[in-house]
Amino acid sequence: MILFKKITAIKTRLELFKKQGKKIGFIPTMGALHQGHISLINLSRQQNDITVCSIFINPTQFNDAKDFEKYPVIIDRDILLLETNGANVLFLPSVHEIYPGGVSANPSPYPLGVIETMLEGQYRPGHFQGVCQVVHRLLKIIEPDVLYLGQKDYQQSMVIKKLIQIAKVPVKIIIAPTFREQNGLAMSSRNLRLSEQAKNKASAIHDALLYVKHNIGSKKIDELKKQAAEQLLQAGFEKIDYVQVAEAQTLQPAEAWDKSKNLVALVAAFIDGVRLIDNMLLPLTSGPSPQVEKGEVS
Numbered sequence: 001m002i003l004f005k006k007i008t009a010i011k012t013r014l015e016l017f018k019k020q021g022k023k024i025g026f027i028p029t030m031g032a033l034h035q036g037h038i039s040l041i042n043l044s045r046q047q048n049d050i051t052v053c054s055i056f057i058n059p060t061q062f063n064d065a066k067d068f069e070k071y072p073v074i075i076d077r078d079i080l081l082l083e084t085n086g087a088n089v090l091f092l093p094s095v096h097e098i099y100p101g102g103v104s105a106n107p108s109p110y111p112l113g114v115i116e117t118m119l120e121g122q123y124r125p126g127h128f129q130g131v132c133q134v135v136h137r138l139l140k141i142i143e144p145d146v147l148y149l150g151q152k153d154y155q156q157s158m159v160i161k162k163l164i165q166i167a168k169v170p171v172k173i174i175i176a177p178t179f180r181e182q183n184g185l186a187m188s189s190r191n192l193r194l195s196e197q198a199k200n201k202a203s204a205i206h207d208a209l210l211y212v213k214h215n216i217g218s219k220k221i222d223e224l225k226k227q228a229a230e231q232l233l234q235a236g237f238e239k240i241d242y243v244q245v246a247e248a249q250t251l252q253p254a255e256a257w258d259k260s261k262n263l264v265a266l267v268a269a270f271i272d273g274v275r276l277i278d279n280m281l282l283p284l285t286s287g288p289s290p291q292v293e294k295g296e297v298s
């Protein structure tokens with residue numbers, strides 16, 4: 001694996017690959033890598049000649065300075081993990097390299113529309129502008145053929161799709177399924193901040209999502225959201241930002257189950273002071289689904 005810290009150096013090398021007709025897959029990350037990230041690397045390796053990963057903890061997407069300070073950093077382990085999993089190129093820029101003019105607010109915000117202020121946007125103001133800022137910069141640097149994102153960050157994937165349209169970036173987007181722990185907890189770099197006990201309790205998010213999935217169509221959506229929230233509090237979550245059932249294409253809240261519309265259930269909640277998010281697509285047919293409950297991919 002080749003490691004680059006400078007934009008000019010990585011651009012020169014990637015241009016050479018492109019001249020050789022190599023297809024490039026790109027996985028942007030904030031490091032503290034886990035099997036969820038590696039599943040994106042594996043997908044890219046199957047579908048491209050060159051797999052580029054970036055590690056950059058983007059300051060402009062953190063609305064909470066403490067969250068930024070506490071974000072886990074384990075760069076040596078990340079490099080080893082990328083090496084052993086066959087990534088070809090790692091881009092590891094400094095904050096100055098990405099934001100040479102400083103990290104003050106984006107002077108020309110992206111016109112993302114309502115998606116920017118709902119759910120995650122409501123609880124993390126400015127977050128998606130920061131995400132767009134960094135992803136746009138990275139895409140201009142890497143110019144990949146395919147961009148790999150995780151369904152784990154459902155709303156973020158939708159926002160990045162919108163960014164691609166707005167900025168007319170010629171890239172294909174692939175959204176990979178959420179990779180989970182044995183107990184159903186979605187893998188996340190933030191899980192590193194959880195005690196073993198809290199990790200066990202945190203699987204309640206997945207259980208609550210499954211509960212919504214299995215009962216959609218047989219119970220009222222409002223009742224399901226209330227019950228799912230109660231389950232989380234009973235399991236030991238101290239605060240819930242939202243439990244929402246929304247239309248999968250627009251994220252507008254769904255009032256009632258309708259078998260002609262794809263719906264998604266989304267949760268954001270705190271355990272042990274750590275904010276976790278997860279989501280699950282809901283079936284178009286009502287009633288219990290026959291799928292495996294734990295470790296189920298959604």
Ligand code: AMP
Nearest residue numbers: 029030031036149150152153178179187
């Ligand atoms: P992050 O490092 O958290 O910014 O994530 C980098 C990319 O990995 C994003 O596209 C995430 O959606 C994706 N990702 C994070 N966790 C998972 C997971 N458990 N399964 C699949 N993809 C994930």
